[in-house]
Amino acid sequence: MAKRVGIEVSLALSEAVKMANADIVAAYPITPQTHIVEHLAELVAEGELDAEFIPVESEHSAMSTCIGSSASGARTFTATSAQGLALMHELLYMPPALRLPIVLAVANRAMSPPISIWNDHSDIMAERDTGWIQLFAENGQEVFDLTLQSFRIAEDPEVMLPVAVNLDGFTLSHVVESVIFPESDEVSKYLPPYKPAIRLDPENPVSMGIFGIPEIYTETKKATDVALLESKKTILKAWDEFGDIFGREYAPIETYETEGVDTILVTMGSISETAMTAVDEMRAKGKKVGLIKIRLWRPFPDEEFKAAVAGVKKIGVIDRCMTLGSHGGPVLMEIRSLLYAVADRPQVFGFMLGLGGRDATRDNFKYIYEQCQVLSEKGQDRHEMVGVME
Amino acid sequence: MTADVLKDFVKITAKTIPVEEPFASGHRACQGCGEVLALRLLMKAVGSEMLAVSCTGCMEVVSSTFPQTSWRVPWIHSAFENAAAVASGVEAAYKVMRRKGYIQDKKIPVVAIAGDGGTADIGLQALSGALERGHDFVYVCLDNEAYMNTGIQRSSATPFGAMTTTSPPGKYSQGQYTWKKNMPAIAAAHDIPYVATASPAYHLDLMNKMRKAVAIEGPAYIHIYSPCPTGWRMRPELAIESARLAVRTRVFPLYEVINGKYVLNRKINKPKPIQDYFKPQGRFRHLDEKTVAEIQERVNAEYEKIAKWAEADAPEDEKK
Amino acid sequence: MAKIEALMSWKDIPLGCYVLEAGSTMDYKTGDWRSQRPILDREKCTYCGLCYIYCPDGAYKDMGSEEKYYLVDLDYCKGCGICAYECPADAIEMLEEEV
Numbered sequence: 132m133a134k135r136v137g138i139e140v141s142l143a144l145s146e147a148v149k150m151a152n153a154d155i156v157a158a159y160p161i162t163p164q165t166h167i168v169e170h171l172a173e174l175v176a177e178g179e180l181d182a183e184f185i186p187v188e189s190e191h192s193a194m195s196t197c198i199g200s201s202a203s204g205a206r207t208f209t210a211t212s213a214q215g216l217a218l219m220h221e222l223l224y225m226p227p228a229l230r231l232p233i234v235l236a237v238a239n240r241a242m243s244p245p246i247s248i249w250n251d252h253s254d255i256m257a258e259r260d261t262g263w264i265q266l267f268a269e270n271g272q273e274v275f276d277l278t279l280q281s282f283r284i285a286e287d288p289e290v291m292l293p294v295a296v297n298l299d300g301f302t303l304s305h306v307v308e309s310v311i312f313p314e315s316d317e318v319s320k321y322l323p324p325y326k327p328a329i330r331l332d333p334e335n336p337v338s339m340g341i342f343g344i345p346e347i348y349t350e351t352k353k354a355t356d357v358a359l360l361e362s363k364k365t366i367l368k369a370w371d372e373f374g375d376i377f378g379r380e381y382a383p384i385e386t387y388e389t390e391g392v393d394t395i396l397v398t399m400g401s402i403s404e405t406a407m408t409a410v411d412e413m414r415a416k417g418k419k420v421g422l423i424k425i426r427l428w429r430p431f432p433d434e435e436f437k438a439a440v441a442g443v444k445k446i447g448v449i450d451r452c453m454t455l456g457s458h459g460g461p462v463l464m465e466i467r468s469l470l471y472a473v474a475d476r477p478q479v480f481g482f483m484l485g486l487g488g489r490d491a492t493r494d495n496f497k498y499i500y501e502q503c504q505v506l507s508e509k510g511q512d513r514h515e516m517v518g519v520m521e
Numbered sequence: 522m523t524a525d526v527l528k529d530f531v532k533i534t535a536k537t538i539p540v541e542e543p544f545a546s547g548h549r550a551c552q553g554c555g556e557v558l559a560l561r562l563l564m565k566a567v568g569s570e571m572l573a574v575s576c577t578g579c580m581e582v583v584s585s586t587f588p589q590t591s592w593r594v595p596w597i598h599s600a601f602e603n604a605a606a607v608a609s610g611v612e613a614a615y616k617v618m619r620r621k622g623y624i625q626d627k628k629i630p631v632v633a634i635a636g637d638g639g640t641a642d643i644g645l646q647a648l649s650g651a652l653e654r655g656h657d658f659v660y661v662c663l664d665n666e667a668y669m670n671t672g673i674q675r676s677s678a679t680p681f682g683a684m685t686t687t688s689p690p691g692k693y694s695q696g697q698y699t700w701k702k703n704m705p706a707i708a709a710a711h712d713i714p715y716v717a718t719a720s721p722a723y724h725l726d727l728m729n730k731m732r733k734a735v736a737i738e739g740p741a742y743i744h745i746y747s748p749c750p751t752g753w754r755m756r757p758e759l760a761i762e763s764a765r766l767a768v769r770t771r772v773f774p775l776y777e778v779i780n781g782k783y784v785l786n787r788k789i790n791k792p793k794p795i796q797d798y799f800k801p802q803g804r805f806r807h808l809d810e811k812t813v814a815e816i817q818e819r820v821n822a823e824y825e826k827i828a829k830w831a832e833a834d835a836p837e838d839e840k841k
Numbered sequence: 842m843a844k845i846e847a848l849m850s851w852k853d854i855p856l857g858c859y860v861l862e863a864g865s866t867m868d869y870k871t872g873d874w875r876s877q878r879p880i881l882d883r884e885k886c887t888y889c890g891l892c893y894i895y896c897p898d899g900a901y902k903d904m905g906s907e908e909k910y911y912l913v914d915l916d917y918c919k920g921c922g923i924c925a926y927e928c929p930a931d932a933i934e935m936l937e938e939e940v
Contacts, residue, residue, distance in 0.1 A: 154614065154617045154618065154621065155610065155613055155614055155617060157609075157610065157613075181617070181620070181621060182617060183613040183614075183616060183617045185609060185610070185613055185654065186654070187606065187609070187650055187654075188646060188647070188649065188650030188653070189646060189647075189650070191602070191603065191606070191647070192603065192605075192606035192609070192646070192647050192650055192651075195599065195600065195603035195606035195607045195609075195610065195647065196606050196607065196609045196610035196613070197610060198597070198599050198603075198607055198610060199574065199597065199606070199607035199608060199609065199610025199611040199612075199614065200610035200611065200613060200614040201610075201614075202597050202610075202611070203572070203610070203611045203614035203615060203618070204614065204618060204623070204624075205613075205614035205617060205618055207610075207614075221600055222599065222600060222603070225599045225600070228857065228858065229597075229599070229857045229858075229859075230856050230857040231857075291856065291857075324623075328856075329856065329857075329859060329861075331572055331595035331596075331597060331611060332595055333569065333570050333571065333572070333594060333595055333629060335595075336569070336592065336593060336594050336595045336596070336863040337595060337596075337859045337860060337861050337863070338585055338590035338592050338595075338596045338597075338859060338860040338863075339596065339597040339598070339857060339859050340575075340585070340597050340598035340599050341585040341586070341587040341590065341598075341858060341859075341860055342581070342582050342585045342586045342587065343587055343858070344586060344587070344848075345846075346846055346847050346848045347587050347588075347847065347848045347849070347854070347858075349847065349851075350847055350848070350849065350850065350851035350854055351851070351854060351858045353851035354851040354852075354854050354858070357851070535890070538890075538894070540903070542899050544899070545863075545864035545865075545866050545867050545899070546866065546867060546871075546898055546899040546900060546914070546916075546917040547865075547866030547867050547868065547869040547870065547871060547917060548866055548869075548871075548898070549866075549869075549871065550897060550898075552874065552919045552920060552921040553897060553919075553921035553922070553923055554897045554921075555897070557897045557898075558895065558896070558897040561897065561899055562894075584866070585860065586866075587848070587858060587860060588848065588849075588860055588865070589860060589862075589865040589866045589868060589869055590860040590862070590863065590864070590865055590866060591864065591866040592863060592864070593863040593864040594863075721895070724894050724895070750921075756922075757921040757922060757923070758921060758922030758923050758925065758926040758935075759926065760897070760921070760923055761895050761923055761926070761927055762926065762927075
């Protein structure tokens with residue numbers, strides 16, 4: 132029988148890594164990722180997880196170690212945040228290109244300076260284009276489930292790509308929530324052992340990480356891009372099967388009260404829960420507003436998103452990341468560009484909110500809804516920072 | 522344990538040099554490349570039952586132009602500064618997969634190969650981490666004393682006075698203005714079981730040191746002198762001769778540090794003058810007499826230091 | 842559209858762009874880099890094997906205990922001249938390649 136446990140979300144994530152029977156955990160401590168790797172070190176020390184815990188000397192080496200381990204055929208996990216993720220940046224391009232199914236948890240945190248240990252999405256957005264499958268969790272149960280699913284998705288022979296699970300630092304990583312843990316036989320039914328077709332093995336010596344001349348570089352990029360785009364099919368299949376076995380449904384985007392609305396707000400991660408409350412309150416006052424939560428950020432679910440906003444007039448996109456010197460945050464740009472070719476496209480407005488741990492409140496979402504109406508009236512297609520003191 | 526392994530160690534002799542070539546011909550190294558020769562010899566010593574990790578650099582580029590490879594062993598390269606960290610992952614993965622019964626339970630040597638820049642500069646942190654954590658692997662630094670792959674820029678392993686494109690001699694410069702970073706000593710300071718220097722001119726010594734490094738449990742560090750005719754402005758046929766002269770002039774002493782104890786493998790009691798070593802190399806041509814004398818003094822002092830340590834560490838019956 | 846200069850279609854690239862054929866640079870003949878070639882005087886050769894040991898290109902092959910000499914494979918010899926310089930019996934001479 133599955134059991135429901137009150138547990139800190141970081142620890143729940145580590146328990147998912149344990150249930151996935153990971154072989155290698157290589158990690159370097161950084162707030163707010165620490166509780167994840169501390170708990171994994173503990174599980175290894177107590178013999179509850181038969182893995183090698185490698186306490187590397189930097190995040191750069193964490194990802195490098197993961198590359199070596201995954202290429203050798205071991206199930207591999209690491210976790211980081213902010214500056215740590217940025218230090219990994221150079222290496223983040225390798226697992227997608229070398230097709231190494233590493234799972235990475237990112238306890239999302241703002242990028243310095245000024246140094247801030249608190250939450251926003253500026254760390255992962257800087258890694259948007261590295262080729263990782265990128266998922267955003269809304270609550271503790273999703274963190275557990277997405278982590279487990281990530282191994283299954285990453286290692287599927289049709290995919291063979293790394294997956295990043297994003298959970299908001301502190302506001303999600305450090306809260307205690309009620310999480311349902313499955314039985315281990317259910318997990319083994321869902322997640323088969325990792326058996327790569329090709330690995331570093333003297334029986335069948337291959338060379339990985341070759342030198343690419345201009346006559347092949349373009350083709351390698353195309354191959355990786357197609358693999359990432361095509362991975363959506365397997366992700367959907369993995370989610371279907373997850374629903375069958377564990378009874379919880381997952382989809383690339385989730386809509387909340389979007390039936391017949393005029394305005395839709397778009398969020399990612401844990402602020403979605405606050406946004407839902409705000410939507411409830413606004414709808415109670417007769418506002419025609421709904422919410423879309425993006426769970427699958429890469430590969431971006433184009434069709435699903437377009438279908439979800441069909442007939443909507445105004446979209447307010449919330450970004451938790453600054454794109455300095457440009458015309459809006461990464462999520463805004465993604466959606467504007469996606470909808471540009473759609474006939475009768477809605478107006479899309481951008482709002483930067485909740486940076487560096489600033490609370491995103493219900494009032495903020497109400498303001499955003501009202502701003503969508505005002506800007507629409509004025510015919511202005513702009514973006515703004517919400518909650519900044521002038 | 523190291524002592525036991527070395528007691529039973531069977532040396533490679535001129536008659537038992539392995540025929541196998543785990544590193545194939547057809548690579549794109551320059552004519553007379555001493556680095557690729559060192560690589561070829563060390564690969565022969567280890568054999569094809571191994572896992573190789575390269576950092577970015579000459580050896581990686583000349584061996585892996587898609588769709589061909591010179592490697593006859595499983596090989597991975599990902600970045601410049603991370604050979605030791607990638608090797609850590611490979612080693613740990615094999616360890617856990619053996620323990621969990623996923624693969625056959627036998628040791629397969631892991632060898633990380635990097636240049637002097639990838640070791641002494643950009644890769645130093647990853648190397649230090651891997652040595653400190655005690656991974657069972659061999660780290661080889663192929664030292665050609667500058668960033669040759671990018672066009673001969675100075676590294677911290679470039680010797681004092683040498684001309685490179687970023688340490689050019691000029692009105693206010695005698696070339697490289699810092700003394701070569703002592704990498705073997707830095708490796709040894711991690712209290713690892715085995716550290717050695719080697720040279721392709723002394724091929725049996727080089728191959729036997731590789732064999733020892735592989736046989737010993739825990740981290741081993743081998744620093745190999747790797748002549749670069751292109752970067753040193755030297756005729757290619759002089760590659761081995763320059764490596765030999767480096768030893769005979771005391772510029773590059775051959776020694777081991779076994780469990781912290783120094784062993785000087787080749788005593789140079791009557792060193793040749795350093796000019797003999799400098800002469801065929803264009804990179805030292807600009808040096809004036811005063812600077813050469815200064816370098817000569819430093820080279821002798823460094824050699825004497827190692828000789829003294831080796832003497833102090835020698836077993837009682839070997840002391841003079 | 843202009844002709845595309847590529848080695849292969851992206852669809853044909855092996856997973857991860859791995860090179861699956863070990864030691865395949867054997868197909869890449871570096872012999873044409875050479876401006877001089879080693880000529881062996883078999884009379885002088887003592888079969889010591891130093892040419893084979895010191896060849897950076899692994900171009901020398903042992904012809905066996907019957908023949909008692911090493912022979913260079915000109916497909917790979919880049920003409921560096923190390924073998925000639927190092928030969929203790931002076932049995933190897935470098936000869937300019939003719940244009």
